[in-house]
Amino acid sequence: MTKIPHKLYLTEDQMPQKWFNLRSVMKDQPDPMLHSGTLQPVTEADLAPIFCAELAQQELDCTHEFIDIPEPVLDIYKMYRPSPIIRAYDLEKALGTPARIYYKYEGNNTSGSHKLNSAVPQAYYAKQQGLSGVTTETGAGQWGTALSVACAYFNLSCDVYMVKCSYEQKPFRKAMMNVFGASVVPSPSMTTEVGRKILAENPGTTGSLGCAISEAVEAAVTGGDKRYVLGSVLNQVLLHQSIIGLESKLALEQLGEYPDIVVGCAGGGSNLGGLIAPFMADKIRGVKNPRIVAVEPASCPSFTRGKYAYDFCDTGKVTPLARMYTLGSGFIPAPNHAGGLRYHGMSPILSKLYHDGYMEAVSYQQTQVFEAAVFFAKHETILPAPESAHAIKGAMDEALKCKETGEEKSILFGLTGTGFFDMTAYENYLSGKMTDYVPTDADLQKGFDSLPDIPQNKNI
Numbered sequence: 001m002t003k004i005p006h007k008l009y010l011t012e013d014q015m016p017q018k019w020f021n022l023r024s025v026m027k028d029q030p031d032p033m034l035h036s037g038t039l040q041p042v043t044e045a046d047l048a049p050i051f052c053a054e055l056a057q058q059e060l061d062c063t064h065e066f067i068d069i070p071e072p073v074l075d076i077y078k079m080y081r082p083s084p085i086i087r088a089y090d091l092e093k094a095l096g097t098p099a100r101i102y103y104k105y106e107g108n109n110t111s112g113s114h115k116l117n118s119a120v121p122q123a124y125y126a127k128q129q130g131l132s133g134v135t136t137e138t139g140a141g142q143w144g145t146a147l148s149v150a151c152a153y154f155n156l157s158c159d160v161y162m163v164k165c166s167y168e169q170k171p172f173r174k175a176m177m178n179v180f181g182a183s184v185v186p187s188p189s190m191t192t193e194v195g196r197k198i199l200a201e202n203p204g205t206t207g208s209l210g211c212a213i214s215e216a217v218e219a220a221v222t223g224g225d226k227r228y229v230l231g232s233v234l235n236q237v238l239l240h241q242s243i244i245g246l247e248s249k250l251a252l253e254q255l256g257e258y259p260d261i262v263v264g265c266a267g268g269g270s271n272l273g274g275l276i277a278p279f280m281a282d283k284i285r286g287v288k289n290p291r292i293v294a295v296e297p298a299s300c301p302s303f304t305r306g307k308y309a310y311d312f313c314d315t316g317k318v319t320p321l322a323r324m325y326t327l328g329s330g331f332i333p334a335p336n337h338a339g340g341l342r343y344h345g346m347s348p349i350l351s352k353l354y355h356d357g358y359m360e361a362v363s364y365q366q367t368q369v370f371e372a373a374v375f376f377a378k379h380e381t382i383l384p385a386p387e388s389a390h391a392i393k394g395a396m397d398e399a400l401k402c403k404e405t406g407e408e409k410s411i412l413f414g415l416t417g418t419g420f421f422d423m424t425a426y427e428n429y430l431s432g433k434m435t436d437y438v439p440t441d442a443d444l445q446k447g448f449d450s451l452p453d454i455p456q457n458k459n460i
């Protein structure tokens with residue numbers, strides 16, 4: 001048998017030309033997003049004031065299996081894609097596992113993460129519609145950076161509401177967004193009505209993605225010819241991120257591999273949803289049966305301790321309602337260092353698949369995750385983002401189980417980004433200052449108390 005190379009890059013010609021819409025193969029569809037006033041399924045017209053028209057259409061599309069990637073988007077993708085599949089030879093050796101570990105590395109672009117895969121089409125569709133700009137939230141700063149890069153390319157304005165604790169932990173993230181012309185405001189802020197309200201109720205808050213989303217939506221709907229764009233959770237974002245999974249499957253096929261286990265970190269679910277899309281499709285169709293594992297922080301455990309309920313996607317309750325695993329839109333997670341995973345909810349697509357038993361979820365505390373990140377960095381020479389390190393920890397644990405059982409399984413995980421802007425976090429970990437935080441049941445109950453009291457939530 002020929003030796004599998006350390007890394008495999010598909011050629012530009014082999015890069016997929018269409019996104020894959022996982023919903024089109026799901027036997028049971030996720031419950032529809034509801035208008036928060038009428039409690040009826042939202043229509044494109046309901047979404048039009050918030051989202052670009054094309055994106056609203058993609059949001060509601062559960063029939064088309066493949067959607068063409070527009071030519072200008074493909075051209076930008078080609079500047080940094082296809083991304084490599086890497087065989088973690090050194091990690092395997094260090095763990096002493098018979099498992100074969102592969103990772104799909106999405107940190108090889110200037111913005112530093114997979115988020116650019118959705119930022120580019122979202123900016124493109126905004127430009128196509130003749131808008132002047134977009135507004136958004138950012139947690140860790142990765143999404144905000146990716147969107148600033150995409151908006152600079154298409155000459156659009158970009159207003160970013162950045163979760164306050166990340167804004168303070170990562171000053172260079174702000175500087176980078178500024179380089180690409182974005183304006184960055186720490187959230188909650190006094191610049192929006194909803195921000196002022198959140199601050200009045202909770203003056204010391206370090207913010208959350210839910211708060212930042214509320215502010216960004218308000219800024220879009222009151223900002224004239226602007227729309228709001230979101231970096232995760234939504235169906236359209238998972239659609240764009242399917243390029244990760246499509247490339248992975250193609251590359252592994254060339255290596256004669258099919259993963260027994262696919263592992264990804266889960267914040268709002270976009271990288272995981274994209275990575276698993278074609279493998280999950282095989283599983284749903286009964287062609288293959290890979291295990292699919294979501295990894296989340298113990299401090300923000302939407303899958304592992306959340307409720308499957310209709311909830312607002314934001315803290316200010318200005319968005320439509322989505323049925324998802326949620327900790328309640330009022331839940332404010334501890335300011336841990338995996339900022340991009342601090343979201344109270346989870347993609348409705350992944351929530352439905354998890355609820356129906358197609359995937360599993362685990363959670364880890366942040367010191368465990370950083371231990372794995374440092375181990376990985378030393379052996380694979382890549383400094384991972386703290387969010388991505390959750391997937392590393394999950395994959396390492398699966399590989400260690402193989403060591404115990406002697407099984408030669410093939411494990412694929414998503415390495416979503418670089419940790420170059422997370423040096424404060426690494427310093428904290430290395431100096432022993434990092435602490436863990438696991439919410440008590442009483443803490444979680446406070447969040448659940450914020451769930452909307454609607455008939456659809458009666459039996460949760």
Ligand SMILES: Cc1ncc(COP(=O)(O)O)c(C=O)c1O
Pocket residue numbers: 113114139140141142143231232233265266267268269270271272339340341385387388416417418
């Ligand atoms: C590097 C990185 N990975 C993962 C995530 C989690 O997001 P999602 O679950 O949407 O992939 C983020 C979010 O900011 C991130 O920055």
